[in-house]
Amino acid sequence: MSLSVFYLSSLVSLICGFMVFVSSRKHLLNTLLSLEYIMLSIFWLMSMSIDTLGGDKYFVLFFLTFAACEGALGLALLVSLVRSHGNDNFDSFSSLQC
Template identity: 75%
Template sequence: MATLSLFTIAIPVFMLLCGLSSFVGSRKHLLSTLLSLEFIMLSIFWLMVLMVACLGGDSYFVLFFLTLAACEGALGLALLVSVVRTHGNDNFSSFMVLQC
Protein backbone atom coordinates (compact mmCIF):
# COMPACT_ATOMS: atom_id res chain seq x y z
CA MET A 1 0.00 0.00 0.00
CA ALA A 2 1.49 3.31 -1.07
CA THR A 3 1.38 6.38 1.11
CA LEU A 4 0.55 9.80 -0.20
CA SER A 5 2.35 12.91 0.86
CA LEU A 6 0.64 16.21 1.45
CA PHE A 7 2.30 17.67 -1.64
CA THR A 8 0.94 14.87 -3.82
CA ILE A 9 -2.62 15.58 -2.69
CA ALA A 10 -2.19 19.37 -2.75
CA ILE A 11 -1.59 19.57 -6.50
CA PRO A 12 -4.98 18.15 -7.62
CA VAL A 13 -6.80 20.07 -4.88
CA PHE A 14 -5.11 23.29 -6.05
CA MET A 15 -6.10 22.42 -9.62
CA LEU A 16 -9.68 21.89 -8.48
CA LEU A 17 -9.76 25.26 -6.73
CA CYS A 18 -8.28 26.99 -9.79
CA GLY A 19 -10.88 25.34 -12.02
CA LEU A 20 -13.71 26.35 -9.70
CA SER A 21 -12.50 29.94 -9.55
CA SER A 22 -12.21 30.02 -13.33
CA PHE A 23 -15.71 28.56 -13.68
CA VAL A 24 -17.24 31.10 -11.33
CA GLY A 25 -15.14 34.05 -12.48
CA SER A 26 -15.36 33.90 -16.26
CA ARG A 27 -18.89 33.67 -17.54
CA LYS A 28 -18.49 35.68 -20.73
CA HIS A 29 -18.10 32.83 -23.24
CA LEU A 30 -19.55 29.34 -23.26
CA LEU A 31 -16.27 27.85 -24.49
CA SER A 32 -14.27 29.14 -21.52
CA THR A 33 -16.92 27.76 -19.17
CA LEU A 34 -16.73 24.35 -20.84
CA LEU A 35 -12.94 24.37 -20.66
CA SER A 36 -13.00 25.15 -16.95
CA LEU A 37 -15.47 22.30 -16.41
CA GLU A 38 -13.14 19.91 -18.22
CA PHE A 39 -10.25 21.16 -16.08
CA ILE A 40 -12.30 20.44 -12.96
CA MET A 41 -13.05 16.94 -14.24
CA LEU A 42 -9.37 16.35 -14.95
CA SER A 43 -8.36 17.39 -11.44
CA ILE A 44 -11.05 15.18 -9.89
CA PHE A 45 -9.87 12.30 -12.07
CA TRP A 46 -6.28 12.82 -10.93
CA LEU A 47 -7.37 12.94 -7.30
CA MET A 48 -9.40 9.74 -7.73
CA VAL A 49 -6.45 7.95 -9.34
CA LEU A 50 -4.23 8.94 -6.41
CA MET A 51 -6.80 7.77 -3.87
CA VAL A 52 -7.41 4.45 -5.60
CA ALA A 53 -3.66 3.86 -5.90
CA CYS A 54 -3.22 4.64 -2.20
CA LEU A 55 -6.05 2.37 -1.08
CA GLY A 56 -5.06 -0.44 -3.43
CA GLY A 57 -8.47 -0.67 -5.06
CA ASP A 58 -9.58 -1.53 -8.56
CA SER A 59 -9.35 1.08 -11.25
CA TYR A 60 -12.64 0.15 -12.96
CA PHE A 61 -14.55 2.92 -11.25
CA VAL A 62 -11.91 5.44 -12.30
CA LEU A 63 -12.20 4.31 -15.92
CA PHE A 64 -15.98 4.60 -15.67
CA PHE A 65 -15.55 8.16 -14.38
CA LEU A 66 -13.19 8.94 -17.26
CA THR A 67 -15.77 7.60 -19.74
CA LEU A 68 -18.48 9.81 -18.24
CA ALA A 69 -16.15 12.82 -18.35
CA ALA A 70 -15.49 12.19 -22.05
CA CYS A 71 -19.23 11.93 -22.70
CA GLU A 72 -19.77 15.18 -20.81
CA GLY A 73 -17.14 16.87 -22.96
CA ALA A 74 -18.73 15.61 -26.17
CA LEU A 75 -22.15 16.78 -25.01
CA GLY A 76 -20.74 20.19 -24.14
CA LEU A 77 -19.13 20.56 -27.56
CA ALA A 78 -22.39 19.55 -29.26
CA LEU A 79 -24.20 22.17 -27.20
CA LEU A 80 -21.58 24.76 -28.16
CA VAL A 81 -21.97 23.98 -31.87
CA SER A 82 -25.75 24.18 -31.56
CA VAL A 83 -25.59 27.53 -29.76
CA VAL A 84 -23.14 29.00 -32.27
CA ARG A 85 -25.34 27.88 -35.17
CA THR A 86 -28.51 29.35 -33.70
CA HIS A 87 -27.16 32.55 -32.11
CA GLY A 88 -24.03 33.24 -34.15
CA ASN A 89 -21.64 33.42 -31.18
CA ASP A 90 -21.07 31.96 -27.73
CA ASN A 91 -21.43 35.12 -25.64
CA PHE A 92 -23.71 34.64 -22.66
CA SER A 93 -24.85 38.24 -22.84
CA SER A 94 -26.49 37.70 -26.24
CA PHE A 95 -28.70 34.82 -25.08
CA MET A 96 -32.37 35.48 -24.47
CA VAL A 97 -33.84 33.25 -21.81
CA LEU A 98 -37.37 33.41 -23.17
CA GLN A 99 -36.31 32.84 -26.79
CA CYS A 100 -36.03 29.05 -26.47
Protein backbone atom coordinates (compact mmCIF):
# COMPACT_ATOMS: atom_id res chain seq x y z
CA MET A 1 0.00 0.00 0.00
CA SER A 2 2.64 2.54 0.98
CA LEU A 3 4.85 1.71 -1.99
CA SER A 4 2.05 2.51 -4.43
CA VAL A 5 1.54 5.85 -2.69
CA PHE A 6 5.24 6.65 -3.24
CA TYR A 7 4.98 5.71 -6.92
CA LEU A 8 1.84 7.80 -7.31
CA SER A 9 3.36 10.83 -5.60
CA SER A 10 6.46 10.56 -7.79
CA LEU A 11 4.34 10.40 -10.94
CA VAL A 12 2.23 13.36 -9.80
CA SER A 13 5.37 15.40 -9.14
CA LEU A 14 6.69 14.44 -12.58
CA ILE A 15 3.47 15.59 -14.24
CA CYS A 16 3.50 18.84 -12.25
CA GLY A 17 7.09 19.46 -13.32
CA PHE A 18 6.17 18.93 -16.98
CA MET A 19 3.22 21.30 -16.64
CA VAL A 20 5.41 24.03 -15.16
CA PHE A 21 8.07 23.44 -17.83
CA VAL A 22 5.54 23.81 -20.63
CA SER A 23 3.76 26.83 -19.14
CA SER A 24 6.81 28.78 -17.93
CA ARG A 25 8.02 30.90 -20.82
CA LYS A 26 8.91 34.23 -19.27
CA HIS A 27 12.21 33.62 -17.48
CA LEU A 28 14.96 31.13 -18.16
CA LEU A 29 15.56 30.52 -14.45
CA ASN A 30 12.01 29.22 -13.96
CA THR A 31 12.49 26.85 -16.87
CA LEU A 32 15.78 25.55 -15.48
CA LEU A 33 14.26 25.04 -12.04
CA SER A 34 11.39 23.04 -13.50
CA LEU A 35 13.89 20.89 -15.42
CA GLU A 36 15.75 20.16 -12.18
CA TYR A 37 12.44 19.29 -10.50
CA ILE A 38 11.65 16.85 -13.32
CA MET A 39 15.09 15.28 -12.94
CA LEU A 40 14.58 14.94 -9.18
CA SER A 41 11.22 13.24 -9.59
CA ILE A 42 12.63 10.86 -12.23
CA PHE A 43 15.53 10.08 -9.89
CA TRP A 44 13.10 9.36 -7.08
CA LEU A 45 10.97 7.10 -9.30
CA MET A 46 14.01 5.23 -10.63
CA SER A 47 15.53 4.70 -7.21
CA MET A 48 12.25 3.30 -5.86
CA SER A 49 11.81 1.04 -8.88
CA ILE A 50 15.34 -0.34 -8.76
CA ASP A 51 15.12 -0.80 -4.99
CA THR A 52 11.85 -2.74 -5.40
CA LEU A 53 13.24 -4.93 -8.16
CA GLY A 54 16.47 -5.56 -6.27
CA GLY A 55 18.76 -4.30 -9.00
CA ASP A 56 22.06 -2.47 -8.95
CA LYS A 57 22.01 1.17 -7.96
CA TYR A 58 24.92 2.19 -10.19
CA PHE A 59 22.57 3.23 -12.97
CA VAL A 60 20.82 5.62 -10.59
CA LEU A 61 24.17 7.16 -9.67
CA PHE A 62 25.00 7.65 -13.36
CA PHE A 63 21.63 9.34 -13.84
CA LEU A 64 22.29 11.60 -10.85
CA THR A 65 25.69 12.53 -12.32
CA PHE A 66 24.15 13.45 -15.67
CA ALA A 67 21.44 15.48 -13.92
CA ALA A 68 24.11 17.44 -12.03
CA CYS A 69 26.00 18.08 -15.27
CA GLU A 70 22.78 19.27 -16.90
CA GLY A 71 22.19 21.67 -14.02
CA ALA A 72 25.73 23.07 -14.25
CA LEU A 73 25.37 23.55 -18.00
CA GLY A 74 22.04 25.33 -17.53
CA LEU A 75 23.51 27.67 -14.93
CA ALA A 76 26.46 28.45 -17.20
CA LEU A 77 24.05 29.35 -20.00
CA LEU A 78 22.04 31.49 -17.59
CA VAL A 79 25.14 33.40 -16.47
CA SER A 80 26.22 33.90 -20.08
CA LEU A 81 22.76 35.18 -21.00
CA VAL A 82 22.59 37.59 -18.07
CA ARG A 83 26.06 38.95 -18.84
CA SER A 84 25.28 39.55 -22.49
CA HIS A 85 21.68 40.81 -22.25
CA GLY A 86 21.34 42.05 -18.67
CA ASN A 87 18.50 39.74 -17.56
CA ASP A 88 16.94 36.35 -18.21
CA ASN A 89 13.65 37.64 -19.56
CA PHE A 90 12.83 36.00 -22.89
CA ASP A 91 10.93 39.06 -24.11
CA SER A 92 13.95 41.36 -23.87
CA PHE A 93 16.12 39.74 -26.51
CA SER A 94 15.89 38.35 -29.99
CA SER A 95 17.78 35.37 -31.38
CA LEU A 96 18.80 37.53 -34.36
CA GLN A 97 20.82 39.84 -32.10
CA CYS A 98 23.14 37.11 -30.83
